[in-house]
Amino acid sequence: MTGPTESASPDLLIIGGGIHGCAAAFFAAKRGMSVTVLEKDSVARHASGVNAGGVRRLGRDFAEVPISVRSMEIWHEIGSLLDDETGFQIAPQIKVAENEAELAKLSERAEALEMQGFRHEVLLDRAQLRELLPAVADHAVGGLACLDDGFAQPFWATTAFRRKAEKLGARFIEHVAAERIEQDGTGWLVTTASGIIRASKLLVCAGAWSGALAAQLGEDAPVRGIAPLMIVTARLPHFCDAVVGAAGRPLSFKQMPNGTVVIGGGRRGIADPARNRSEILFSQLNLTAETAISLFPIMAEATIIRSWSGIEGCMPDEIPVIGPSKRHEGIFYAFGFSAHGFQLGPAVGETMSELIATGATQTDLTAFAIDRFENHRRSQGGQQ
Amino acid sequence: MSERSDIVIIGAGPAGMACAIEAAGKGLSAVVLDENPAPGGQIYRSVESVGQKRLDILGPDYAKGKALVSAFRETAGIDYRPCSTVWNIGSDRRVEFSQGGRSFGILAGSVVVATGALERPSPVPGWTLPGVTTVGALQILLKGSGVVYDDAVLVGAGPLLWLLAAQLVDAKTPPKAIVETTPPRHVLGLLPQLFGSLAAPGYLRKGLSMMRKVRRAGIPHHSGATNIRIEGDSQATAVRFESRGRSHHIASSTIALHQGVVPNQQITRLLQCDHFWDDSQKCFRPLLDERRQTSIQRVFVAGDGAGIEGAASAEMQGRLVGLLIAAEAGHVENERIDSLQSQLKREASVRPFLEKLYAPSSEVLSPADETIVCRCEEVSAGAIRKAVDDGAPGPNQVKSFLRTGMGPCQGRVCGLAVASVISQRTGKPPEDVDYYRIRPPLKPLQLSELAAYDGASPDKAVG
Numbered sequence: 093m094t095g096p097t098e099s100a101s102p103d104l105l106i107i108g109g110g111i112h113g114c115a116a117a118f119f120a121a122k123r124g125m126s127v128t129v130l131e132k133d134s135v136a137r138h139a140s141g142v143n144a145g146g147v148r149r150l151g152r153d154f155a156e157v158p159i160s161v162r163s164m165e166i167w168h169e170i171g172s173l174l175d176d177e178t179g180f181q182i183a184p185q186i187k188v189a190e191n192e193a194e195l196a197k198l199s200e201r202a203e204a205l206e207m208q209g210f211r212h213e214v215l216l217d218r219a220q221l222r223e224l225l226p227a228v229a230d231h232a233v234g235g236l237a238c239l240d241d242g243f244a245q246p247f248w249a250t251t252a253f254r255r256k257a258e259k260l261g262a263r264f265i266e267h268v269a270a271e272r273i274e275q276d277g278t279g280w281l282v283t284t285a286s287g288i289i290r291a292s293k294l295l296v297c298a299g300a301w302s303g304a305l306a307a308q309l310g311e312d313a314p315v316r317g318i319a320p321l322m323i324v325t326a327r328l329p330h331f332c333d334a335v336v337g338a339a340g341r342p343l344s345f346k347q348m349p350n351g352t353v354v355i356g357g358g359r360r361g362i363a364d365p366a367r368n369r370s371e372i373l374f375s376q377l378n379l380t381a382e383t384a385i386s387l388f389p390i391m392a393e394a395t396i397i398r399s400w401s402g403i404e405g406c407m408p409d410e411i412p413v414i415g416p417s418k419r420h421e422g423i424f425y426a427f428g429f430s431a432h433g434f435q436l437g438p439a440v441g442e443t444m445s446e447l448i449a450t451g452a453t454q455t456d457l458t459a460f461a462i463d464r465f466e467n468h469r470r471s472q473g474g475q476q
Numbered sequence: 477m478s479e480r481s482d483i484v485i486i487g488a489g490p491a492g493m494a495c496a497i498e499a500a501g502k503g504l505s506a507v508v509l510d511e512n513p514a515p516g517g518q519i520y521r522s523v524e525s526v527g528q529k530r531l532d533i534l535g536p537d538y539a540k541g542k543a544l545v546s547a548f549r550e551t552a553g554i555d556y557r558p559c560s561t562v563w564n565i566g567s568d569r570r571v572e573f574s575q576g577g578r579s580f581g582i583l584a585g586s587v588v589v590a591t592g593a594l595e596r597p598s599p600v601p602g603w604t605l606p607g608v609t610t611v612g613a614l615q616i617l618l619k620g621s622g623v624v625y626d627d628a629v630l631v632g633a634g635p636l637l638w639l640l641a642a643q644l645v646d647a648k649t650p651p652k653a654i655v656e657t658t659p660p661r662h663v664l665g666l667l668p669q670l671f672g673s674l675a676a677p678g679y680l681r682k683g684l685s686m687m688r689k690v691r692r693a694g695i696p697h698h699s700g701a702t703n704i705r706i707e708g709d710s711q712a713t714a715v716r717f718e719s720r721g722r723s724h725h726i727a728s729s730t731i732a733l734h735q736g737v738v739p740n741q742q743i744t745r746l747l748q749c750d751h752f753w754d755d756s757q758k759c760f761r762p763l764l765d766e767r768r769q770t771s772i773q774r775v776f777v778a779g780d781g782a783g784i785e786g787a788a789s790a791e792m793q794g795r796l797v798g799l800l801i802a803a804e805a806g807h808v809e810n811e812r813i814d815s816l817q818s819q820l821k822r823e824a825s826v827r828p829f830l831e832k833l834y835a836p837s838s839e840v841l842s843p844a845d846e847t848i849v850c851r852c853e854e855v856s857a858g859a860i861r862k863a864v865d866d867g868a869p870g871p872n873q874v875k876s877f878l879r880t881g882m883g884p885c886q887g888r889v890c891g892l893a894v895a896s897v898i899s900q901r902t903g904k905p906p907e908d909v910d911y912y913r914i915r916p917p918l919k920p921l922q923l924s925e926l927a928a929y930d931g932a933s934p935d936k937a938v939g
Contacts, residue, residue, distance in 0.1 A: 134869065141876060247876035251867075326884055326920060350879075362567070369748065371567055372916050375581070375931025382927040395920040397884050 102126040102263070104448060105282055105291035107270045107305060108298035110140035111246070111434060112426045114253035115441025116295055116448075118174075121260035123449045128289060129254075129262060130282070132269035132301070133368065136250035139299050139433065142402030144322055144344050144356045145246045146335055147435045149212050150185040150238040151201075153411050155459035156436065157210055162455070163439030164212075167242065170438065176252035179245030183346070184224055184334040186216070186237040188387060194339040198236040212238050227331040227388050236339070243335055243346060246434055253441070270298075273308050280422060293422045293448055300365045300405035302413075302427035310419055312466055314408055315428040317363035319370035319401040320356060321377055325394040327351030336387070343383045353394060355384045361401045370401045406430040414440060414460035416447065424448055425462055478931065481507040481555070483801060484571045484584035486562050486743065489517020490541070490787050491779025491794035492590035493548040498798025500553035502807040506798075507582055509560040509573050515545050517592055518612070519787045521619040530622055533646040537682070537787070538619075544791065563917035565747060569774060570931070574921060579929035586774045586801050589744060590794060593737035593780035596759070596836055597893040598632060599843040602706025603733060604851050607713075611734035615640050624649040625730040629715055631655040631704060632734035634834045635683060640732075642686040645693045653696040653726050655717055657735075657837035660699040679786075679826045698724060702839065706731050735836040738892060739781045745914040747772050753907040756831045757784055758841070759892060760911055767800050768793060776801070789823045792816050841896045849897060850890040852883020857897050864901040870910045871895050884920060887912045 104120050106113045109131030117127045131137070147167050149160045170178050189195035195215075202213050216235040221228060224237065254264060265284075272283040279292045296305050300317035307313075332347040342358020359380045362371040377399070385391045407413065407428040417423035424447065426440050433440075439455075447453040483499050485492045488510035500506045508515075516523045520541025531539050548554065557575060564572040569584040595612045602608065611630055617623040624644060628651045630637050641651050691697065698719040707714045714727045738759035741751065749770035750763040761783040768776050778797045779790035796816045799809055843849060845858030855878045863877045871894050874880055880894050881887030887894075891912050899906045 134873065136876070247873075251877075255867075323923075323926075324882075325923065372564070373566070374564055374572055374579075374916070374926065374929065378927055378929050381923050385924060385927055392924045394923045396917055396923055396926060397886060397920050398882060398915045399917065400915050 101279070101290040101292075102128040103291070104128075104293045104295060105130060105280070105289055106295045106297065107282070108296065108302070108427070109135035109254065109264060109266065110138065110297060110299055111136070111250045111253065111437035112297040112429070112440050112444075113295070114140075114250050114257060115437045116297065116426065116444045117257040117262040117441075118253045118260065119442045119445035120448060121257050121262045123445055125445070125449060127257065127262040128291070129257070129264045130268060130270050130284065130289065131264065131266045132298075134266045135254050135264060136247050138402045139404040139429070140250040140437075141247045142322075142400055143246050143320070143404070143431070143434045144346070144354055145179070145243045145434065146185065146344060146346070147180065147242045147244055148185045148238070148335065148432070149241055149435070150236065151187055151337065152432070154205070154208070155411055157205070157208070159436055159439045159443065159455060161210065161212065162442070163436050164241070166438035166442065167244070167435070168240075170249070170252075174252040174256045176255055178249035178252045180242060180249065181244070181349070182240050182242040184237050184239045185241035185337070186221070186224060186235045186334045187337045187339050188221065188225070188228060188232050188235045189339045190232055190387075191340070192233060195234045198234070198339055202236060214239065224334055225332065225336065227390050229387050229389055232387065237334075241335070249437075253437075270305065273305060275420065278422070293424065295424045295426065295444060295448065297426040299427055299429075300363065300403045302405060302425065306425065306462065309417065309423060311417060311462055313413055313425070313428065313462055314465055315405040315413070317365035317403045318406040318431065319361040319363035319403055320431045321359045321361050321372055321380070321399065321401045322354060322356035323377060323380070323396045323399045325353045325355070325391075326397050328353060328390070328394055331390055332388070338383060338387060341379075341383050343380065343387065345384055345387070353391070355380060363403045365403050368403070370403050372399045372401055374399075404429070404431050404433075408465065412436075412460055413462045414443070415457040415462065418461065418463045478570060478581050478583045480583045480585070481505045482585040482805070483507070483588060483798075484509065484569075484582055484586075485588040485590055486510075486571070487517060487590035487592060487779070488512065488515040488548070488556065488558070489519060489590060489592050489779060490544060490791040491592070491781075492517070492588070493544055494791045494794030495588050495590060495778050495798040496554045496556075497547055497551045498795050499802055500551050502802035502805070503553065504802055504805060505555070506553065507555045507557065507584075509557050509562050509571065511559065511561050513558050515548050515556065515558070516541055518616065520545060521616060526619070530619075533643050534619060535643065561919045562743070563919050563921050565743060567747075572929075574919075574925060577922070577925060579921070579925050581931050586776060588797055588801075589775065589777045589781050590779045590790075591740045591743060591781045592790070593784055594740045594888060596735040596738045596840070597849075597889050598733035598735045598840045599847050599849045599857070599893050600704045600706065600733070600839060601844065601847050602708065602712065604848050605706055605708050605710075605712045607708065607711045607729045608706055608731045608733065611636050611640050611732045612737070614732045615643070618643060618647065627652045627728045628730040628732055629653050629655060629726050629728045630732050630734065631657075631701070631715060633657045633837060634734050634736040635830065636737070637734050638683065638686040638690060641690045641695065645689055645695070650693050650695050652728055653698065654690065655701045655704070655715065655719070655726070656697065656699045657701050657704070657839070658699055658834060660720070679830070702837075704839065735840050736834055737780065737784055739783060740888070741781075741891070741911070742886075742888060742914055742918050744770060744775075744777060744781070745911060746916060746918060747775055749775060751911065753905060754783060756828060758836055759784075760906070768797050785824055785827060789820055792820050792823070796820070840893070842900050843893070843897070849893045850878075850880040850883065852885050852889075853879040855880045860894060860897045861901050864898055869902065871898060871912045872910070874898060875912060881912050886918065887914065
């Protein structure tokens with residue numbers, strides 16, 4: 093146990109108490125740093141408390157694959173790592189192909205991934221698909237799967253990182269927003285409504301709210317708030333063990349251990365980060381409902397008892413910003429996970445703590461650089 | 477293209493009907509959506525169709541509803557849609573509802589929430605057993621179909637307990653007993669409030685006459701009941717309690733619980749209207765301005781959904797909202813508006829007395845650890861207290877930990893009880909503890925119905 097719990101000027105101040113902030117707090121505290129996490133609402137209030145909970149390597153952007161694979165290793169040990177309940181359980185993640193053309197595309201992807209040395213995605217033929225998904229519709233021809241992916245309870249998992257971080261001395265300040273960030277010698281001053289916090293290093297992982305903080309630091313990160321929609325049904329008899337997506341249309345579908353079915357994927361409501369609000373658009377959800385029923389005919393009988401959405405940060409290229417500031421010493425970022433950041437949380441936390449504590453990391457973060465949009469805009473501007 | 481209407485009123489009880497009559501009477505288009513097959517709400521349920529015998533049993537205050545319902549039926553321009561379940565309202569005031577297995581959307585110029593009250597949850601040991609119901613549910617059976625049970629024991633607090641008992645006496649199936657949690661001779665301590673309520677003497681007269689009727693019928697009455705516990709394995713068989721230092725056991729297969737009624741907050745919470753905690757009524761109420769508008773523009777509340785004031789007030793509030801909305805469209809009737817407002821003040825004068833007299837029992841506000849609070853997900857008060865101790869500051873975090881309020885009732889039944897347990901455990905007032913964020917759909921919705929819904933009103937879109 094190191095690090096003072098009531099430190100007025102911690103080694104590291106993390107802005108944002110989502111899974112990335114909490115995981116980074118845990119790994120940094122484990123390395124012996126004194127850590128404070130500043131959260132404007134409550135821990136896991138937004139994306140980390142409301143996402144679908146998929147722990148998925150399947151179908152990731154190639155740039156994310158190494159981090160995702162590392163994160164999966166941590167997920168498989170998460171119970172003993174945190175001594176707490178995260179709801180994690182192994183379940184196959186399957187992307188269903190509804191015609192031969194989709195299956196051919198999935199096959200190409202699996203081959204391309206294998207060329208890079210990753211074998212976690214496997215192609216399923218018609219029979220293999222039915223063995224894993226007995227209730228799938230007749231027209232489905234096959235799929236792509238990660239057999240030892242899984243899912244967890246996002247709120248529990250995020251809270252588990254928080255609790256363990258606290259045990260290691262990290263301090264969490266909730267309902268206090270970071271208002272102003274200023275350089276102070278070699279460190280940083282963060283002004284809040286309840287006082288000023290001084291820290292040597294700063295990690296911004298404030299999801300959809302990160303763009304404004306980065307802008308204060310002179311960095312342009314075009315993150316915008318989105319509100320992915322999810323619906324959950326009343327309990328149904330057990331019929332599905334896997335987490336299911338579709339190759340040709342947006343869908344995320346899983347039956348929880350208690351029998352309820354959580355359906356999401358693709359469709360979005362209205363996000364209003366300025367007011368901390370999001371709104372469900374049922375007129376958008378009809379296609380999600382239709383997709384679920386057409387892939388699993390049993391769903392025609394299901395009743396929806398709840399829907400939800402939370403505000404998530406999305407980047408124009410739908411991959412996150414992860415890494416150091418390009419302008420300032422001691423500033424780091426991890427945000428903009430574009431509705432697929434939950435599974436990455438543990439490895440991003442580990443990587444950031446390594447980078448912040450030692451100044452370097454083995455993980456290749458090139459694709460996630462914060463200045464990639466500046467370069468992009470410059471080149472676009474040049475063409476005009 | 478979505479259909480549009482100047483006003484969409486949700487609920488066809490006294491408030492909703494009166495609002496529609498006033499608004500449509502001034503030429504505004506008014507759609508009234510109601511879950512029931514006929515107008516009347518809970519208070520005037522089936523008033524059009526019951527025979528003279530049941531009218532006599534239910535009494536003159538119930539029969540009064542006939543005139544209001546006829547006026548509602550006869551007012552031209554009211555687009556009344558029975559059997560319509562509202563399941564969502566968007567921030568653009570698109571009211572989404574289900575009727576006959578299909579979903580429709582109407583864009584409302586103004587939304588009037590007239591969804592009334594719900595019975596306060598009464599979590600006591602055994603309340604989830606079959607055979608345990610609520611006093612309100614028994615009264616609905618009596619109004620709707622004349623069904624009565626001959627061994628009902630009425631347990632709890634509130635005027636409805638006495639009203640139903642009196643009606644059951646008239647129906648010649650008196651309850652087996654009344655078990656009141658209200659302390660005996662409680663009334664003496666309430667003299668100050670009583671004097672305050674003399675502006676509305678009708679309520680007190682009616683209350684006393686109901687009590688006399690029940691007493692004269694020789695129905696056993698216990699007051700100040702504590703340690704209430706319903707017994708039975710697969711079905712309620714008895715209720716056990718203590719009263720005046722003695723332990724009682726009454727065998728019955730029908731136990732009806734009641735602890736007063738509270739505003740149905742589902743819609744105002746869904747719309748994220750501001751709410752405040754009313755410590756006298758021990759419930760949350762939406763914050764309204766002098767026009768009965770919530771903190772959300774063009775969303776109004778009429779009737780008990782804004783705080784419990786009873787059927788007469790609900791009707792006046794409905795009229796007031798209808799007139800105020802019509803006034804904006806140029807149909808100003810200041811005199812009637814002023815007169816309704818002063819009548820409403822008079823009606824409200826009886827509330828402090830009733831609220832003190834029939835305060836909910838502390839046992840239901842703070843159930844024992846082993847008592848189930850969230851029936852759908854079977855979560856006990858003890859589990860909620862533990863979640864609070866583990867760091868969940870409010871109902872939404874407890875919900876994330878324990879799934880409270882996530883079942884088919886969508887938090888309607890347990891919301892207040894959960895908030896109250898958390899408030900006591902944290903020592904924070906209920907207002908600071910907050911309430912569930914209400915997630916649409918407000919009522920379970922078939923996935924196939926959603927798949928067929930496109931946000932429009934298909935009938936009109938075709939035409």
